[in-house]
Amino acid sequence: MKKSQISFFLKKQIKLCCYKEMDSIKPGNVHKYSEGHNMTTKDFYKSADVISKCLTKNNSHFCKKIFESVVEIKKKIKQNTNLGIILLLAPITSIILENGILSKKKLHQRLIFLIKKQNIKNSMLFYKAIKIAKPGGLGQSNNYDVNNIPNVGLYNAMKYAEKKDLIAKQYVTGFKDIFKIGLPTYKKFKTKFKNDKWALTGVYLNFLNKLTDSHIKRKKGKKDAEKVRKDAKNYFKLLKYKENDISMSILTKKLLLFDKKLKSKGINPGTSADLTVTTFFIEKVTKK
Numbered sequence: 185m186k187k188s189q190i191s192f193f194l195k196k197q198i199k200l201c202c203y204k205e206m207d208s209i210k211p212g213n214v215h216k217y218s219e220g221h222n223m224t225t226k227d228f229y230k231s232a233d234v235i236s237k238c239l240t241k242n243n244s245h246f247c248k249k250i251f252e253s254v255v256e257i258k259k260k261i262k263q264n265t266n267l268g269i270i271l272l273l274a275p276i277t278s279i280i281l282e283n284g285i286l287s288k289k290k291l292h293q294r295l296i297f298l299i300k301k302q303n304i305k306n307s308m309l310f311y312k313a314i315k316i317a318k319p320g321g322l323g324q325s326n327n328y329d330v331n332n333i334p335n336v337g338l339y340n341a342m343k344y345a346e347k348k349d350l351i352a353k354q355y356v357t358g359f360k361d362i363f364k365i366g367l368p369t370y371k372k373f374k375t376k377f378k379n380d381k382w383a384l385t386g387v388y389l390n391f392l393n394k395l396t397d398s399h400i401k402r403k404k405g406k407k408d409a410e411k412v413r414k415d416a417k418n419y420f421k422l423l424k425y426k427e428n429d430i431s432m433s434i435l436t437k438k439l440l441l442f443d444k445k446l447k448s449k450g451i452n453p454g455t456s457a458d459l460t461v462t463t464f465f466i467e468k469v470t471k472k
Contacts, residue, residue: 187242187281194277194469195236201465202232202269205457208384209439211392211419212412212446213457217436220447223265231257231265239270239277246278247302247338251309254317267317268399268458271351272359273465275299280469287471288363296358300339307338319402350398350455359462365394366463373423380464385439386423387463391456392416399454412451415442 185193206216206225214223238253253270279294280286286294302310311333334341338355345352354361366387373386391397393416401409419442426435446453 185284190281190284191240191242194280195240197465197468198236198239198273198277199232201461201468202228202235202266204380204464205384205461207381208388208460209436209443210385210388210453210457210460211416211439211443212451212453213388217440218443218447221450221452223263227261227263227265231261231269234260235266235270235273239274240281242281245306245309246274246298247306247308247310247313249278250274251313251316254313258316264317264319266458267314267319268351268455269461270313272354272458272462275355276359276462276466276469285469285471288367288466291466291470292358292360292363299342299355299358302338304335304337307336307341308333310338311341319399348398348401350395351458354459354462359466361391361395362459362463362466365390366459367467370463370467382423384460384464386420388453388456388460389416389420389423391459392453393420395456395459397453397455399456400451404449404451408449408451412446412453416453 206214206228209215209217214220214225214228216225219225234256235253238256239249241249241252250270253274254267257265257267257270275295275298276291279291279298283290283294315333342352342355346356347353350361369387369390370383373383374380377383377386392413394413396406396409396413398409400412419439422430422435422438
């Protein structure tokens with residue numbers, strides 16, 4: 185495919201993945217069955233349209249695409265709807281625009297290389313984008329604080345933050361959690377349920393089950409984040425071992441009750457949702 189064709193393909197897939205995410209029940213997060221946190225599904229549809237254009241520009245550095253995406257979201261949506269998705273999809277789209285459609289293994293390798301080679305100058309727009317977006321519960325840091333624009337390359341900044349932020353961890357590890365947890369889970373549940381809607385719910389619940397969601401941890405603290413992780417484990421098992429004696433309507437009702445419980449406490453597993461979208465995107469834009 186030519187670069188213009190790849191750009192069109194990626195634009196289409198970004199919108200598809202972000203829209204499909206809204207079709208899936210994601211307890212605590214925004215979806216078509218239950219909005220919340222002062223955000224609507226329309227906000228996310230608009231956001232998907234914006235970033236699909238910004239992230240698929242040719243001959244533009246991925247940090248610049250991140251910055252432009254955040255500025256446009258701020259202007260058109262008025263709030264931070266999808267910073268995590270922007271940060272995760274930007275390096276993937278840039279690699280594919282430059283190299284064409286790759287296997288999952290090669291994409292994983294190139295993601296590690298791309299982040300490591302970024303110098304201080306290239307990284308500045310990344311830090312500025314985060315400062316503009318003001319993600320919830322970001323707080324301050326003694327080292328590499330984005331509020332003061334750290335004078336360090338992207339890899340070192342992400343390495344410092346990886347223990348407290350799952351997106352930083354993906355940057356350091358070449359998106360290891362997505363390749364090791366997200367993609368196998370998607371494949372398993374797609375085979376089980378024969379549709380993307382429930383496959384993505386499975387991916388979301390497994391991220392919530394295996395990882396401590398950093399968005400919850402930043403905003404509500406480690407204790408609440410761990411409690412959600414333990415609760416999610418039970419719902420993931422319910423989905424994983426679902427047999428004919430549990431109808432989809434009963435399963436839906438149980439998940440929506442969990443959703444209501446989380447939202448009543450202002451808990452939003454936003455990072456798990458970001459990882460879910462990215463999992464689906466990598467599945468759609470790579471070779472088998």
